[in-house]
Amino acid sequence: MIDKKWIGHEFAPHSTVVEAGRLRLFAKATGETDPVFSDEAAARAAGHAGLPAPPTMAFCLDMDVPDPFAYLAEMGVPVQRVLHGEQRFTYHAPIHAGDTLTYRSRIADVYDKKGGALEFIVKDTRVENQHGRPVTELRSVIVVRNPAGAAQ
Amino acid sequence: MSKLAPTALRALNVGDELRPLTTAPISRLTLALYAGASGDHNPMHVDIDFARRAGAPDVFAHGMLGMAFLARMLTAALPMSALRQFGVRFAAVTQVGDVLTCRAKVVERLEADGRPLLRLELAATDAGGELKLAGDALVAVP
Numbered sequence: 001m002i003d004k005k006w007i008g009h010e011f012a013p014h015s016t017v018v019e020a021g022r023l024r025l026f027a028k029a030t031g032e033t034d035p036v037f038s039d040e041a042a043a044r045a046a047g048h049a050g051l052p053a054p055p056t057m058a059f060c061l062d063m064d065v066p067d068p069f070a071y072l073a074e075m076g077v078p079v080q081r082v083l084h085g086e087q088r089f090t091y092h093a094p095i096h097a098g099d100t101l102t103y104r105s106r107i108a109d110v111y112d113k114k115g116g117a118l119e120f121i122v123k124d125t126r127v128e129n130q131h132g133r134p135v136t137e138l139r140s141v142i143v144v145r146n147p148a149g150a151a152q
Numbered sequence: 153m154s155k156l157a158p159t160a161l162r163a164l165n166v167g168d169e170l171r172p173l174t175t176a177p178i179s180r181l182t183l184a185l186y187a188g189a190s191g192d193h194n195p196m197h198v199d200i201d202f203a204r205r206a207g208a209p210d211v212f213a214h215g216m217l218g219m220a221f222l223a224r225m226l227t228a229a230l231p232m233s234a235l236r237q238f239g240v241r242f243a244a245v246t247q248v249g250d251v252l253t254c255r256a257k258v259v260e261r262l263e264a265d266g267r268p269l270l271r272l273e274l275a276a277t278d279a280g281g282e283l284k285l286a287g288d289a290l291v292a293v294p
Contacts, residue, residue: 088237
């Protein structure tokens with residue numbers, strides 16, 4: 001079982017730059033053909049201040065650390081036993097290529113179901129831009145599948 | 153693009169649907185590109201040898217790829233600045249070869265801080281109708 005002491009734990013913040021090439025590759029990978037997401041001139045013509053990050057990009061850029069799953073290892077959770085259960089975004093301001101984002105994450109909750117066969121980690125992340133302005137909040141629910149009997 | 157004009161957005165009522173989005177079949181190339189673009193390098197999505205050693209029959213799609221498709225449907229119809237909240241529950245794994253259809257339906261008109269909002273119910277299903285992602289979005293009406 002995951003130690004409940006992790007509830008409230010705050011991880012060290014990290015920062016990353018939003019690169020235009022990354023946004024273009026993301027558009028290609030997701031089949032996005034609207035030039036607003038790959039061509040800065042088209043983005044500006046559509047009223048954006050620069051090449052905009054699509055709605056789920058803030059989650060992806062949180063992966064820009066040497067090991068994005070290190071927090072699970074720290075909590076004693078084997079990565080091959082986890083599934084992404086839920087994901088939520090709350091939007092406060094747009095993100096554009098060239099922005100520097102700072103991520104601050106904490107464990108909001110840890111709970112279990114089915115007598116410990118399933119455990120849930122709720123991780124909240126606040127994202128700020130280079131002006132100190134909150135841009136996005138993320139809530140991830142990670143499901144840990146424990147083998148039978150491991151709960152005891 | 154065929155974004156809804158502010159007047160069309162204001163006229164949306166409970167029960168109305170956005171234009172659905174149907175993806176190309178999810179290929180291994182898609183998963184490789186998405187791994188690089190997203191920064192999620194979990195080998196379960198791109199390395200079949202690793203996936204088999206972990207007991208899976210094949211690689212499978214990143215859940216967040218499905219959420220990115222739902223996002224494409226939303227931004228095709230709505231100004232991105234109107235999006236206030238966007239959440240999903242990953243109901244089932246998306247496999248290589250699956251074709252996803254993303255849908256959004258207005259389920260509630262509400263107000264927050266005196267400003268009108270729409271709540272949308274979202275779903276991504278495969279060609280057989282199996283639900284892969286279920287979600288919701290909160291959209292500001294101009």
